[in-house]
Amino acid sequence: MTTPPDLPARLRLACDSCGETYDAWRWRCACGEPLDFAADPTPSAATPDDADLDYRDGLWAFDDFLPTEPRASLGEGMTPLVDAAEWEASFKLEYVFPSGSFKDRGATTMLSLASELGVERVVEDSSGNAGAAVATYAARAGIDAEIYVPASVKPSKVRAIERAGAKPVRIEGSRQAVTDACVEAVEADDAWYASHAWNPAFFAGTATVAYEIAAQRDWSVPDAVVTPLGHGTLFLGAYRGFRALYEAGWTDRMPELYGAQAAGYSPIADARHHTADETNDVADGIQILDPVREAEIHEALDATGGDAIALSADAVEDELDRLHRHGFYTEPTCAVAPAALRELRLSGVLDRDADVVVPLTGSGLKS
Secondary structure, X not given: OOOOOOOOHHHOEEOOOOOOEEOOOOOOOOOOOOOEEXXXXXXXXXXXXXXXXXHHHHHHHHHHHOOOOOOOOOOOOOOOEEEEHHHOEEEEEHHHOOOOEOXXXXXXXXXXXHHHOOOOEEEEEOOOHHHHHHHHHHHHHOOEEEEEEEOOOOHHHHHHHHHOOOEEEEEOOOHHHHHHHHXXXXXXXXXXXXXXXXXXXXXXXXXXXXXHHHHHOOOOOOOEEEXXXXXXXHHHHHHHHXXXXXXXXXXXXXXXXXXXXXXOEOHHHHHHOOOOOXXXXXXXXXXXXXXOOHHHHHHHHHXXXXXXXXXXXXXXXXXXXXXXXXXOOEOHHHHHHHXXXXXXXXXXXXXXXXXXXXXXXXXHHHO
């Protein structure tokens, strides 16, 4: 890995847990916790009306909030926000990204940063979508990529990785076993860990979902946003994005944030209240038992007045059928969020007339 000895001030890193700071790139703190940029970029414009926003630039229209330039871009972003009358909500169609999932938001910023730092090879671990996104944007940047995936990963996702020129490494065992093997490889040869769970540039990219939602609603904020929740890359991106808008004075409040987990893989929901004793293997994209940024996820839920709930396989399968029947051709994991919205309304947590946005995160073409 080739990186400069010192990072520019905008890329310096800090650990929220122990307070340590770093002037050279590393993927985690010496204390073992994740790192973030020491200072988040802030817009110079006092209001969005004063900002020079060209939505033809996609998510890079919000470059004042981003840590790097678009060195690895495929025109991603500004995904449609459409009415979903059956759900009494709006759907953000994240599955129309170049690689077929919202993970392109983080991949474009992370691989753009890798390119800026002169990185020649990246390593990532993924259940499929993040791997395909990293492989795609690494190809765009001219960077070699190695993607560790479960042996049971869907063939369509492996093909997406291979056809982008990246090398898939299949690992037997649990999703955690895949991460462990990848981290071992990273530490063995000092590879640049392009991790969607650890890398702060990835979360800077996923935060753009909030900027887009606000912009598409003429800078009004919904009452609530419901997302799938595994490692929390989109959930935390939404939290950071809406917080950045509020702190910049571009919006006047934060939405409640709700995370939808798969039963049996629901550590956040389990920690907050009793969940059913069952296992949901349908939503394979969020089978995460030990989220890297678990403390931050709970902080976001508490700060916004939201919650996390666990969904059964039957609930997800029913919701997936309903999505397909209404023209939303998504993959199974994507259905946990609208299924969660249905349960939140039935339980009275969300009022029937609550103004809700639900991102649909992955394409059914990769199922």
